[in-house]
Amino acid sequence: MKAKFGSQPWFQENLHTGCISTKDALKFSLIYPLENLLECKSSMGSFRIRLTYTHTKASKGDEKCSDSAETCKRRKIGMSKFITVPMCYEGERPFSNSLENNSSDCCEFLLEKANEPCHFTFFCYRTPFYFGGRYLKYSRNVSQTCWIIDDERMGEASVEEIIGGNILQACQGDSFKFHAAGREDIDVRMLGPGRPFLVEVQNARHIPSELFVKDVEKSINNMKNKLVRVKNLKLVGSEGWDLMREGEAEKQKQYAALVWISRPLKDEDFQCISSHKDLKVLQRTPIRVLHRRSPLEREKIIHWMKVEAIAGSSQYFLLHLCTQAGTYIKEFVHGDLGRTHPSIGSILGCRAEILQLDVTDIKMECFLA
Amino acid sequence: MSTINKDQIINESNCSETKLLDETEQEEEEEEDLQKLLVPDVQNLPLTPPSAVESNFATFFALDFMKPAHDQYVYRHANGYNIHCFEDEGGITAVDFNVGKSDRSEMKVTGKRKKNAQHFESNTALCKISTQNDTYIVRCCVKGSLLEVNQQLIKQPELLNVSADREGYIAIIMPKPADWLKIKASLVSLQEYKKLREVS
Numbered sequence: 001m002k003a004k005f006g007s008q009p010w011f012q013e014n015l016h017t018g019c020i021s022t023k024d025a026l027k028f029s030l031i032y033p034l035e036n037l038l039e040c041k042s043s044m045g046s047f048r049i050r051l052t053y054t055h056t057k058a059s060k061g062d063e064k065c066s067d068s069a070e071t072c073k074r075r076k077i078g079m080s081k082f083i084t085v086p087m088c089y090e091g092e093r094p095f096s097n098s099l100e101n102n103s104s105d106c107c108e109f110l111l112e113k114a115n116e117p118c119h120f121t122f123f124c125y126r127t128p129f130y131f132g133g134r135y136l137k138y139s140r141n142v143s144q145t146c147w148i149i150d151d152e153r154m155g156e157a158s159v160e161e162i163i164g165g166n167i168l169q170a171c172q173g174d175s176f177k178f179h180a181a182g183r184e185d186i187d188v189r190m191l192g193p194g195r196p197f198l199v200e201v202q203n204a205r206h207i208p209s210e211l212f213v214k215d216v217e218k219s220i221n222n223m224k225n226k227l228v229r230v231k232n233l234k235l236v237g238s239e240g241w242d243l244m245r246e247g248e249a250e251k252q253k254q255y256a257a258l259v260w261i262s263r264p265l266k267d268e269d270f271q272c273i274s275s276h277k278d279l280k281v282l283q284r285t286p287i288r289v290l291h292r293r294s295p296l297e298r299e300k301i302i303h304w305m306k307v308e309a310i311a312g313s314s315q316y317f318l319l320h321l322c323t324q325a326g327t328y329i330k331e332f333v334h335g336d337l338g339r340t341h342p343s344i345g346s347i348l349g350c351r352a353e354i355l356q357l358d359v360t361d362i363k364m365e366c367f368l369a
Numbered sequence: 370m371s372t373i374n375k376d377q378i379i380n381e382s383n384c385s386e387t388k389l390l391d392e393t394e395q396e397e398e399e400e401e402d403l404q405k406l407l408v409p410d411v412q413n414l415p416l417t418p419p420s421a422v423e424s425n426f427a428t429f430f431a432l433d434f435m436k437p438a439h440d441q442y443v444y445r446h447a448n449g450y451n452i453h454c455f456e457d458e459g460g461i462t463a464v465d466f467n468v469g470k471s472d473r474s475e476m477k478v479t480g481k482r483k484k485n486a487q488h489f490e491s492n493t494a495l496c497k498i499s500t501q502n503d504t505y506i507v508r509c510c511v512k513g514s515l516l517e518v519n520q521q522l523i524k525q526p527e528l529l530n531v532s533a534d535r536e537g538y539i540a541i542i543m544p545k546p547a548d549w550l551k552i553k554a555s556l557v558s559l560q561e562y563k564k565l566r567e568v569s
């Protein structure tokens with residue numbers, strides 16, 4: 001190895017560790033011939049070739065593997081060792097620099113003479129692409145994710161399928177995963193600047209350019225039924241994840257609710273509601289979600305509230321409010337049989353019901369432009 | 370040279386001004402659009418909308434169960450949880466969840482799987498209710514596991530007099546699907562209940 005690669009800088013780097021793994025040795029010896037054969041360079045890129053070598057007798061050697069910090073987490077891989085080689089064609093936009101690092105065995109084990117050749121397979125794939133942006137939902141009959149109960153779909157469509165499906169088709173990928181920063185009920189509209197989301201595309205065949213991404217955004221927004229709208233769609237790297245997860249518990253959300261009360265609105269009510277700043281609310285798990293959440297009492301904060309009168313009605317009004325992430329708004333209005341306290345009903349001293357809810361802002365920094 | 374530069378500077382500042390104007394105009398437009406979406410059409414609003422309970426639960430009545438003339442009813446949610454409620458003639462002074470074997474208000478159910486929920490038969494006692502003249506026991510009329518009792522009733526028993534159908538609920542119980550189907554046959558819907566109560 002030394003003779004062949006002594007002049008290469010990356011070899012010298014590894015040399016100081018004293019030993020080199022079989023995996024790396026194999027990789028180094030293969031890279032140049034592969035580069036020549038495929039007429040491209042092996043460096044950064046999203047295209048990966050996975051070479052898998054399996055041998056029936058390989059497991060014996062690994063048992064002698066010494067336990068060091070990173071290695072031997074998966075003892076069973078004795079059957080096959082694989083190395084992954086990133087390849088990129090000239091002119092392709094380099095993406096991530098990471099080489100796939102399956103647990104390398106930095107160990108010394110006895111060399112046994114193998115009598116049979118190993119079995120070799122290769123597998124090509126592309127690392128996933130990430131699209132970030134914000135979505136708006138104009139329909140009260142569209143769920144965020146595909147929702148099917150007993151073979152029947154709830155709602156007429158899902159945000160996930162509309163956005164993810166369009167992106168997947170445009171990229172000619174194998175599959176996609178949809179992630180959003182929080183969610184809203186099927187009958188709640190998402191308005192204002194929209195909710196941040198991330199779509200992960202596996203094995204895209206068509207690498208998107210900036211113009212292409214804009215086209216995808218346009219085609220989603222020009223769909224006939226105008227159920228969902230996308231803003232600021234763009235290709236993001238792995239920082240997209242961090243942007244979405246940032247400050248999740250502190251995220252504030254803003255809503256507009258159509259509220260009915262059992263008595264006419266009084267002048268004092270406006271002031272009364274507005275005067276509550278950072279109101280602490282104790283919410284027991286709402287009955288409608290008891291089947292999938294723990295029965296707990298959660299303290300949430302309502303940062304501010306504002307009553308907007310509706311012309312022509314004395315018992316209906318628009319309630320604008322800004323709350324801590326995780327607050328159940330519907331239950332805050334009607335009180336959930338007294339299990340959310342205080343509630344709009346208890347504050348105004350009457351019965352209150354909520355007819356409609358809209359999310360008007362998600363106060364997060366990501367994907368705003 | 371200097372005059373050209375000045376013009377350039379003026380032009381640039383004009384450009385950024387108009388850009389700012391455009392942006393604020395756009396923001397205002399978006400605000401207006403949002404407002405239009407939010408404000409409802411007053412003509413279409415019902416005078417009295419259905420309550421959250423009416424929209425999300427189906428009501429079933431247990432008539433003359435164990436003791437005649439005390440109505441028990443159950444709000445059943447689509448997710449299988451039942452809210453048990455109880456109506457009386459009024460005048461309830463105290464509610465006690467300690468029914469001999471254990472205090473129902475003491476038990477704690479934890480986790481998504483609802484561990485430690487007690488299993489009840491349909492004649493298991495839920496609580497003791499005291500009025501001025503009388504004390505009697507309210508029983509769970511549906512077989513299932515007890516999730517929680519309404520602890521507010523201990524401190525505020527008058528809730529049973531004033532809003533038995535809302536804040537004065539007794540307990541939340543989750544029956545197994547098979548058990549519910551069995552008992553459902555003997556329960557009565559709101560319409561039938563109204564008919565029967567008017568007659569008798």
